Amino acid sequence: MEQTFLMVKPDGVQRNLIGEIVTRFERKGFKLAGAKLMNISKETAEQHYQEHNDKPFFGELVSFITSAPVFAMVWEGENVIATARQMMGKTNPQEALPGTIRGDYGLTVGKNIIHGSDAPESAKREIDLFFNETEIVEFEKNGNNWV
Ligand code: RTP
Ligand code: MG
Secondary structure (H helix, E strand, O other), rough: OOOOEEOOOHHHHHHHHHHHHHHHHHHHOOOEEEEEEEEOOHHHHHOOOHHHHOOOHHHHHHHHHHOOOOOEEEEEEOOOHHHHHHHOOOOOOOOOOOEEEEHHHEEEEEEEHHHEEHHHHHHHHHHHOOOOHHHHOOOOHHHHHHH
């Protein structure tokens, strides 16, 4: 089954949005396969955002994401990568529609609450960067028969 890497960013954790965000993905019908509250090292942050390392906002991005704990998650389900991105809304919360996570809770592009992988390759890379095999839980969930 398809998996994606989602992360409540430091602003989302500080604003007590972990539960709200987990609830949205649970209610949609996706299955949580792994989760942890953690601090990200500068090295991990630089690897995670490597595609942006030539952008003017890279330094700010790395310092923000390492500034306080994040809540890292692996979610599973049909088309979860693209659907999670839709549920997150556009990168800039001012362009994100109401009803999306960034549209409902964000104000600025630098503090946009949540990260989500944008393609199968990045999902695999990001899951491997943040989680060991033992931290990803495979289990049956009867509720998924009803989705
Ligand atoms: P993310 O990777 O965090 O899920 O966000 P995304 O795919 O929607 O956006 P992406 O283009 O990958 O950008 C990564 C993060 O960099 C920050 N950003 N700042 N100041 C700026 O113009 C600017 N542009 C992007 C955002 O916090 C974005 O989430
Ligand atoms: Mg991105």
